[in-house]
Amino acid sequence: xxxxxxxxxxxxxxxxxxxxxxxxxxxxxxxxxxxxxxxxxxxxxxxxxxxxxxxxxxxxxxxxxxxxxxxxxxxxxxxxxxxxxxxxxxxxxxxxxxxxxxxxxxxxxxxxxxxxxxxxxxxxxxxxxxxxxxxxxxxxxxxxxxxxxxxxxxxxxxxxxxxxxxxxxxxxxxxxxxxxxxxxxxxxxxxxxxxxxxxxxxxxxxxxxxxxxxxxxxxxxxxxxxxxxxxxxxxxxxxxxxxxxxxxxxxxxxxxxxxxxxxxxxxxxxxxxxxxxxxxxxxxxxxxxxxxxxxxxxxxxxxxxxxxxxxxx
Numbered sequence: 001x002x003x004x005x006x007x008x009x010x011x012x013x014x015x016x017x018x019x020x021x022x023x024x025x026x027x028x029x030x031x032x033x034x035x036x037x038x039x040x041x042x043x044x045x046x047x048x049x050x051x052x053x054x055x056x057x058x059x060x061x062x063x064x065x066x067x068x069x070x071x072x073x074x075x076x077x078x079x080x081x082x083x084x085x086x087x088x089x090x091x092x093x094x095x096x097x098x099x100x101x102x103x104x105x106x107x108x109x110x111x112x113x114x115x116x117x118x119x120x121x122x123x124x125x126x127x128x129x130x131x132x133x134x135x136x137x138x139x140x141x142x143x144x145x146x147x148x149x150x151x152x153x154x155x156x157x158x159x160x161x162x163x164x165x166x167x168x169x170x171x172x173x174x175x176x177x178x179x180x181x182x183x184x185x186x187x188x189x190x191x192x193x194x195x196x197x198x199x200x201x202x203x204x205x206x207x208x209x210x211x212x213x214x215x216x217x218x219x220x221x222x223x224x225x226x227x228x229x230x231x232x233x234x235x236x237x238x239x240x241x242x243x244x245x246x247x248x249x250x251x252x253x254x255x256x257x258x259x260x261x262x263x264x265x266x267x268x269x270x271x272x273x274x275x276x277x278x279x280x281x282x283x284x285x286x287x288x289x290x291x292x293x294x295x296x297x298x299x300x301x302x303x304x305x306x307x308x309x310x311x312x313x
Contacts, residue, residue, distance in 0.1 A: 082312045127159055137164060
């Protein structure tokens, strides 16, 4: 059964969800084969970080890859829609994704220096705050606490496949409104848009887009936070206008031209990073601010993203 620290979350989203996720964490969080949407989870392979680091050193690329990992770019994305209320024309969203704070401390220091100067209306965190998919998360939470204190914006977040649901009380104590297949209305000058978030669909499969969308009027402009963009078909079917994701790291280690060697997700490659569309759904997949396996990047800059909503007349 869940511990008392999660009682508030249980009262809000129900014991079934919390107990189910805790059970999966206990039984499968270290699993290499057969858990989640991929047959082989390279992130859980103990030798993977050593192999990646050794290969980069042998090819003479390690120094460059380490320096790249500590830099974070601010990218800007324009989202246009005829469904956006006039009051939200120009509304801005800062997206931070895949921080993996404990193994990406150089990037976290850089991030802490730049977020305080970014003016937006809200900030959304699209998951993966811990480096590994299991084990301690205290260092990650301490780094997150410092970062969130520097962001003077309303904060909303979801968990990723690297995160434990036990991290939730601490994240919410930092001021992050965590969304578990829930939605939150955002009002401005008498108009409303809806921000929804789902639990991880990649590893834990505890997502429920229908539940997240049930209270959203069909004619309302709505945004979905989903850690992995693999949920794009269900998001489009549910009528969401915009989907913000991460998870893929854009490949993290890419060939020249930004061609990902591996994306760790089942989806069309065009959705692996940056802006994309699927029918009426606009999407954006962040390359993330942090790194997985090891703090290295090649031909795939780390990013945080400012999304600007514009009404088409």
